[in-house]
Amino acid sequence: MGSRRHKNKQAAPPSFDEFQAKQDRKAKRIEERTKRSSNDVTDKKSSKKQKTATDDHEKQHDHHKEDSENKHSKHKHEKSHSSKKHKKHHNDDEEEENHEFPADLPEVDLEELSKAKKSLFDDEEEVDEDLQGEFDMEQEYENDEDDNVQVKSMFSDDEDFGEDELEDLNAANMESLSQKLDEEEAEEAEQAEQELVQANQTQPRADVLPSKEEEEMMGSGPQDLTSVRTRIIEIVKVLEDFKTLGAEGRSRTEYVDRLLKDICEYFGYTPFLAEKLFNLFSPSEALEFFEANEIARPITIRTNTLKTRRRDLAQSLVNRGVNLQPIGNWTKVGLQIFDSQVPIGATPEYLAGQYILQAASSFLPVIALDPHENERILDMAAAPGGKTTYISALMKNTGCVFANDANKNRTKSLIANIHRLGCTNTIVCNYDAREFPKVIGGFDRILLDAPCSGTGVIGKDQSVKVSRTEKDFIQIPHLQKQLLLSAIDSVDCNSKHGGVIVYSTCSVAVEEDEAVVNYALRKRPNVKLVETGLVIGKEGFTSFRGKNFHPSVKLTRRYYPHTYNVDGFFVAKFQKTGPSPHDDNQASAKEKEALAREEAMEEGIIHEDFANFDNKEDEKYINKSKKNSLLKKGINPKSSGAPKK
Numbered sequence: 001m002g003s004r005r006h007k008n009k010q011a012a013p014p015s016f017d018e019f020q021a022k023q024d025r026k027a028k029r030i031e032e033r034t035k036r037s038s039n040d041v042t043d044k045k046s047s048k049k050q051k052t053a054t055d056d057h058e059k060q061h062d063h064h065k066e067d068s069e070n071k072h073s074k075h076k077h078e079k080s081h082s083s084k085k086h087k088k089h090h091n092d093d094e095e096e097e098n099h100e101f102p103a104d105l106p107e108v109d110l111e112e113l114s115k116a117k118k119s120l121f122d123d124e125e126e127v128d129e130d131l132q133g134e135f136d137m138e139q140e141y142e143n144d145e146d147d148n149v150q151v152k153s154m155f156s157d158d159e160d161f162g163e164d165e166l167e168d169l170n171a172a173n174m175e176s177l178s179q180k181l182d183e184e185e186a187e188e189a190e191q192a193e194q195e196l197v198q199a200n201q202t203q204p205r206a207d208v209l210p211s212k213e214e215e216e217m218m219g220s221g222p223q224d225l226t227s228v229r230t231r232i233i234e235i236v237k238v239l240e241d242f243k244t245l246g247a248e249g250r251s252r253t254e255y256v257d258r259l260l261k262d263i264c265e266y267f268g269y270t271p272f273l274a275e276k277l278f279n280l281f282s283p284s285e286a287l288e289f290f291e292a293n294e295i296a297r298p299i300t301i302r303t304n305t306l307k308t309r310r311r312d313l314a315q316s317l318v319n320r321g322v323n324l325q326p327i328g329n330w331t332k333v334g335l336q337i338f339d340s341q342v343p344i345g346a347t348p349e350y351l352a353g354q355y356i357l358q359a360a361s362s363f364l365p366v367i368a369l370d371p372h373e374n375e376r377i378l379d380m381a382a383a384p385g386g387k388t389t390y391i392s393a394l395m396k397n398t399g400c401v402f403a404n405d406a407n408k409n410r411t412k413s414l415i416a417n418i419h420r421l422g423c424t425n426t427i428v429c430n431y432d433a434r435e436f437p438k439v440i441g442g443f444d445r446i447l448l449d450a451p452c453s454g455t456g457v458i459g460k461d462q463s464v465k466v467s468r469t470e471k472d473f474i475q476i477p478h479l480q481k482q483l484l485l486s487a488i489d490s491v492d493c494n495s496k497h498g499g500v501i502v503y504s505t506c507s508v509a510v511e512e513d514e515a516v517v518n519y520a521l522r523k524r525p526n527v528k529l530v531e532t533g534l535v536i537g538k539e540g541f542t543s544f545r546g547k548n549f550h551p552s553v554k555l556t557r558r559y560y561p562h563t564y565n566v567d568g569f570f571v572a573k574f575q576k577t578g579p580s581p582h583d584d585n586q587a588s589a590k591e592k593e594a595l596a597r598e599e600a601m602e603e604g605i606i607h608e609d610f611a612n613f614d615n616k617e618d619e620k621y622i623n624k625s626k627k628n629s630l631l632k633k634g635i636n637p638k639s640s641g642a643p644k645k
């Protein structure tokens with residue numbers, strides 16, 4: 001399983017900006033190539049016609065084929081050679097000692113990029129590096145001002161106004177080297193392209209697909225992964241221009257079937273999941289998606305604005321030897337970590353709750369939710385609390401966030417994060433969220449970050465490749481639909497600014513995304529989809545494999561690892577426009593609470609000062625606890641050194 005990944009432990013991936021810029025440049029190149037190749041087609045067609053099966057021609061074919069194969073393997077050899085060079089270089093770096101890098105790389109040379117990135121940072125932080133060699137702890141603090149200058153150049157004083165400068169600076173850093181890399185890559189691509197064009201002209205296309213005998217032999221044992229990969233690329237090429245490149249007598253289905261088998265062999269998916277994911281994209285984009293799943297996404301952290309500012313946090317982490325940069329201009333709280341001399345999950349800043357390790361994609365549904373101060377918000381499936389704590393921070397610890405999760409065990413990590421990050425406006429509860437309208441309703445906003453199949457996070461959980469079955473894509477969407485209806489029925493349509501429901505998953509499967517949203521639109525005509533407000537993301541599908549969805553489903557947003565270098569993700573935002581016929585109680589939550597309080601008082605369950613703290617009564621417990629804590633630290637509570645009460 002995961003045969004490719006097994007061989008392909010990657011070094012640090014590129015930054016989001018690098019990734020995006022590269023995607024744009026690539027799209028441009030493809031466009032240019034398409035233009036060129038459409039001119040070539042006419043030539044090719046006529047040359048194809050000329051290919052009568054004379055002996056002379058066949059000899060010529062063989063000769064050309066050999067020639068091109070030699071070139072191809074030479075090209076590969078060169079590539080592998082350069083990869084080896086990288087590897088050696090990396091071995092110098094202790095942290096990446098064990099990182100293998102295969103010769104048969106995907107087209108994005110991530111190692112090279114990340115190395116370039118690193119050296120760029122090294123250049124940029126020349127002052128820092130010089131200082132580092134001489135620094136002892138004291139100097140580190142004495143020289144705080146110098147460091148401040150350097151970090152300030154990355155993180156402007158006023159983050160609201162400093163984003164552009166910040167981006168410029170990073171762009172300036174990146175530009176020259178990434179341009180060089182791009183040129184090299186473009187040259188390589190050009191060379192490969194020429195070889196393929198030559199091969200197209202001289203090679204009968206049927207060669208791409210194995211013969212019957214070859215198929216039989218392939219079934220009898222493990223295959224050479226390099227030739228499987230070559231065939232994947234060639235088949236994708238044929239499928240992208242089947243009319244011109246498809247061999248006579250071979251159907252498109254034959255190519256697709258072979259390609260899917262090769263994808264399973266090379267990347268380690270079950271045939272079922274490979275096909276499901278393949279169907280989401282064009283063949284070439286599907287290949288990019290599968291490739292991107294072989295690579296872990298960048299490590300990212302979210303600044304906890306309840307405790308610090310991103311600029312200050314970055315300063316502290318840089319001082320500890322963390323190499324970082326802001327994620328992108330769509331977030332003011334995210335930082336991408338390139339490498340670190342300290343464990344990122346155990347720094348004093350981490351323990352003090354100044355940040356949380358959080359995938360960049362996880363910021364998106366909270367940004368879409370757009371929490372306001374003093375609102376009542378429900379996070380229906382909240383553990384371990386990455387999004388709850390972000391919501392709480394955006395509300396500046398005002399109002400109330402109900403953080404619910406059906407899994408009691410998982411609420412432990414939820415509570416731990418809430419405590420560490422200092423979220424004091426949060427109530428943790430443990431219900432099956434389908435019960436929610438009955439428990440309490442009338443929320444201003446609800447986030448449903450639904451349990452899902454995880455097809456968007458294969459990069460970090462490779463087991464998804466083989467563990468997901470057809471049954472999962474029936475059962476999970478069923479639960480998601482029930483949860484979404486429950487979310488809709490628990491929101492107050494009369495909320496002043498809210499009445500909002502955000503639905504998100506870390507799956508790219510249409511059954512869990514657009515189909516669930518479409519179901520909710522059908523079942524609850526009192527909601528409509530609205531813009532998510534997210535500046536990145538691809539439009540949701542309005543039709544898929546013969547199924548049509550409501551046109552507004554286009555307002556939902558999809559994220560893929562190969563397009564944004566974030567986990568695969570889906571976000572939909574609803575506005576509730578009227579009460580649900582299914583609302584358990586259409587009164588607002590406050591009215592509901594008042595009603596409940598009245599009833600409870602009538603029944604004598606609670607009295608006026610219920611839940612008030614009795615300070616006198618509590619004092620002895622507080623003192624006892626202080627005493628115990630001093631004893632645990634080995635301090636005699638009665639000694640003069642003990643802190644005064």
Ligand SMILES: C[S@@+](CC[C@H](N)C(=O)[O-])C[C@H]1O[C@@H](n2cnc3c(N)ncnc32)[C@H](O)[C@@H]1O
Nearest residue numbers: 381382383384385386387406407432433449451
């Ligand atoms: C994708 S995770 C949530 C991640 C979380 N929002 C965060 O950002 O840290 C989905 C969660 O849904 C919970 N869950 C599953 N079924 C549920 C249900 N019926 N009601 C409430 N929570 C449920 C799971 O225990 C899991 O913690």
